[in-house]
Amino acid sequence: xxxxxxTAGVSRDDAQRYSRQILVNDxxxxxxxxxxxxxxxxxxxxxxxxxxxxxxxxxxxxxxxxVDYDTVSIDNLHRQIAHKESEVGKRKTDSLKNSIxxxxxxxxxxxxxxxxxxxxxxxxxxxxxxxxxCSDNVATRYLVNDVCVILNKTLxxxxxxxxxxxxxxxxxxxxxxxxxxLFPNPPNxxxxxxxxxxxxxxxxxxxxxSLQALEVxxxxxxxxxxxxxxxxxxNGRDGKTRTIGLRKRDKNCAVCGDSPTVIKPxxxxxxxxxxxxxxxxxxxxxxxxxxxxxxxxxxxxxxEKPILLDTRPNLEFEIAHLPEAxxxxxxxxxxxxxxxxxQTLEATNNRDIFVICHRGNDSQxxxxxxxxxxxxxxxxxxxxxxxxxAKNINQDFPIx
Amino acid sequence: MTEIPxxxxxxxxxxxxxxxxxxxxKIPAESTLLQVLKFVKDNLVVDFDRINMLFNDDVTxxxxxxxxxxxxxxxxxxxxxxxxxxxxxxxxxxxxxHGG
Numbered sequence: 062x063x064x065x066x067x068t069a070g071v072s073r074d075d076a077q078r079y080s081r082q083i084l085v086n087d088x089x090x091x092x093x094x095x096x097x098x099x100x101x102x103x104x105x106x107x108x109x110x111x112x113x114x115x116x117x118x119x120x121x122x123x124x125x126x127x128v129d130y131d132t133v134s135i136d137n138l139h140r141q142i143a144h145k146e147s148e149v150g151k152r153k154t155d156s157l158k159n160s161i162x163x164x165x166x167x168x169x170x171x172x173x174x175x176x177x178x179x180x181x182x183x184x185x186x187x188x189x190x191x192x193x194x195c196s197d198n199v200a201t202r203y204l205v206n207d208v209c210v211i212l213n214k215t216l217x218x219x220x221x222x223x224x225x226x227x228x229x230x231x232x233x234x235x236x237x238x239x240x241x242x243l244f245p246n247p248p249n250x251x252x253x254x255x256x257x258x259x260x261x262x263x264x265x266x267x268x269x270x271s272l273q274a275l276e277v278x279x280x281x282x283x284x285x286x287x288x289x290x291x292x293x294x295x296n297g298r299d300g301k302t303r304t305i306g307l308r309k310r311d312k313n314c315a316v317c318g319d320s321p322t323v324i325k326p327x328x329x330x331x332x333x334x335x336x337x338x339x340x341x342x343x344x345x346x347x348x349x350x351x352x353x354x355x356x357x358x359x360x361x362x363x364x365e366k367p368i369l370l371d372t373r374p375n376l377e378f379e380i381a382h383l384p385e386a387x388x389x390x391x392x393x394x395x396x397x398x399x400x401x402x403x404q405t406l407e408a409t410n411n412r413d414i415f416v417i418c419h420r421g422n423d424s425q426x427x428x429x430x431x432x433x434x435x436x437x438x439x440x441x442x443x444x445x446x447x448x449x450x451a452k453n454i455n456q457d458f459p460i461x
Numbered sequence: 462m463t464e465i466p467x468x469x470x471x472x473x474x475x476x477x478x479x480x481x482x483x484x485x486x487k488i489p490a491e492s493t494l495l496q497v498l499k500f501v502k503d504n505l506v507v508d509f510d511r512i513n514m515l516f517n518d519d520v521t522x523x524x525x526x527x528x529x530x531x532x533x534x535x536x537x538x539x540x541x542x543x544x545x546x547x548x549x550x551x552x553x554x555x556x557x558x559h560g561g
Contacts, residue, residue: 109561197561220558225473227558244557248526252514254474256560266561294555296472299482305530305555308537339560392510 070094078165079121092282093121099281100124102189104177104205106153107131108256108266109195109219109273111143111160116274118161122281124169125161126189128177129153131338136461140263177201178337179326182208191280193273194218197255197339199247200329204337206231206240207326210317215286216240217276219269222259224298226269229307230276232317233289241323242311247333255339265297343445346425351432353441355449358415368406370394372418372427381459383450386417394427399434414440419461421446463490465548469501473556475515475527478508488546494529495521495542497552515554528555 069076070090071083075097083093101122103110106129117125131153133144143160144153154172161170173185186192186208194205194216202218209216209232216231218240231239272293280286287304294303316323330336353361361367362385371378371386378388387405394402408414414435418424424442431440443450451460470476470483479501488500502520506512515524522542523529529536530553536544546552 105561107561195561197559199559202559220561222474222558222560225558227473227555243528244526246525248524248557249513252511252524252526253559259474259560261560294472303533305528305553306534306538307528308535392508395510 071097074167075121082120088278088282092278095282096121096123096278098123099191100126100189101277101281102126102128102186102192103157103195104128104192104201105195105197106141106143106157107137107195107197108140108221108261108263109270110153110193111141111157112267112270113193113195113219113274113277114157114161115143115164116271117277118165118168120274120278121165122168122277124171124189126171126173126185127154127157128173128185129157130174130176136257140261140266142263142267176337177204179204179328182326183212186214187212189214191215191217191277193277194220195270195273198337199250199253199335200333200337202240203247203332204326204329207316207323210239210241210321211323211325215280217273217280217286219266219273221261221266221269222254222256223261224265224296226265226293226295226297228269228272228276228288228293228295229291230280230286230288233280233286236309237289238307238310239314239317241316242308242314245311245315247335250333250335253335255341257339257341262297265295268295268297341420341422343420344422344425347428347442351428351441352425352444353415354444355453358443359454368408368412368414370402370406370414370416370427370431372416372423377419377461380461381447383417391418391423391427394430402431402434408435408438411437414438415443416440417443417450418446420448464488465490465492465546467497467546467549468551469497469505469553470551471554473558475554475556478511478515479505480507490548492546493542494531494536494544494546494552497546498523498542501554514556523554526557528557529553530555 079093099122103113106127133148133153133156135149144156148156154174158170161168192209192214215233219228276286290307292305312319366385369386371382371388372391416424416427421444428440428442451458464487466487468485471479476482498520532551
């Protein structure tokens with residue numbers, strides 16, 4: 062026998078780099094080789110997509126695809142750990158790619174920075190072995206689910222808000238339900254809270270994203286998952302975790318049932334009644350006569366201290382408010398007697414009442430309610446709310 | 462009327478509509494899950510402005526995007542709204558999350 066031959070499971074470089082996971086019982090060389098030749102698509106390079114991308118890069122996934130249309134903003138950084146201060150304003154796809162390559166330059170990273178919609182999704186997803194839903198909105202979640210079922214890809218789905226996280230694996234084996242089996246109909250858009258309204262703590266998305274990455278490693282390396290047909294629920298406020306048993310695949314499911322009616326992607330913005338993003342949309346409920354611009358309001362308050370009602374939740378009021386503002390939340394506006402509201406506002410002599418909120422949506426809803434309660438006062442909302450105030454009047458105002 | 466003790470809890474955002482996230486209550490024996498929905502509406506909900514986050518208008522179903530669990534099992538694996546609730550059961554209302 063010569064001194065220079067050997068039988069290798071993995072190359073020298075791979076053995077060195079990945080040894081600490083190859084050594085793990087039940088994982089080993091076979092799983093490692095499978096990771097090295099696999100292609101994973103990450104939909105959403107945000108709070109979930111960052112840890113998923115980083116852990117998968119560390120583990121040596123052959124190709125990682127990243128879908129995102131958005132750019133990095135400063136309020137992402139507390140949780141979207143692959144993005145750095147220096148990348149604020151740049152594309153999230155590029156930023157996550159840079160972080161992945163800085164960790165493991167041998168990963169092939171493919172970025173898909175255009176819109177991910179019914180037209181483009183099939184062409185993108187078909188090139189991957191498995192998909193991670195790290196998105197932040199209902200329309201994208203249905204789109205990703207349907208495309209994964211149609212193209213027969215397993216979907217590792219994570220979501221998070223405030224203190225809570227949820228994780229499940231869909232369309233993995235004959236009995237495993239898909240997202241639509243659980244939720245055949247989308248929620249009413251009014252009932253959906255996103256991270257830019259409800260907030261989320263960084264480690265919550267970190268935990269769920271890390272678990273998504275772990276399930277990808279198990280599914281690709283070992284062809285098994287702990288969360289197919291189950292859902293993991295995590296509440297970081299109480300420190301409680303639960304794994305719940307879900308229904309089996311619904312034979313009548315519109316997409317994964319025995320006679321599917323959804324055989325290609327549909328119009329998900331129409332289906333869900335909400336856009337494929339997590340931005341708050343600007344409503345226009347009131348007539349122009351019931352509205353006032355931030356510039357007009359500034360001019361008025363220079364002359365006399367106005368009566369200003371701030372409808373935001375108390376937490377947001379505490380971040381910052383104009384000194385004349387009195388905090389009466391939208392729900393209090395609905396439920397409190399007119400007298401009580403007038404008392405808090407010190408609204409005497411039929412003086413004008415102005416209403417402000419974060420972006421100018423709730424303030425309009427409040428004007429609609431208040432105009433009946435205060436027939437003798439002229440009531441107007443401040444167009445665009447504090448966001449607009451911070452943009453047009455005072456750039457130092459602490460906006461969020 | 463005989464009553465049985467059960468635990469009712471809420472997660473994923475539905476807890477903001479009720480008095481507290483987890484409550485031990487007594488409900489009539491032999492109640493179905495459908496009757497528990499009405500019980501929750503009559504006894505636990507405090508924010509009626511947003512009650513459509515939890516139930517449909519006539520409180521015969523949960524809203525789209527909400528799953529009910531009985532002892533951590535999806536009610537669709539049981540007898541759905543006809544499931545008879547037993548003493549000591551934990552009934553959970555989970556609102557699905559969409560953020561990320």
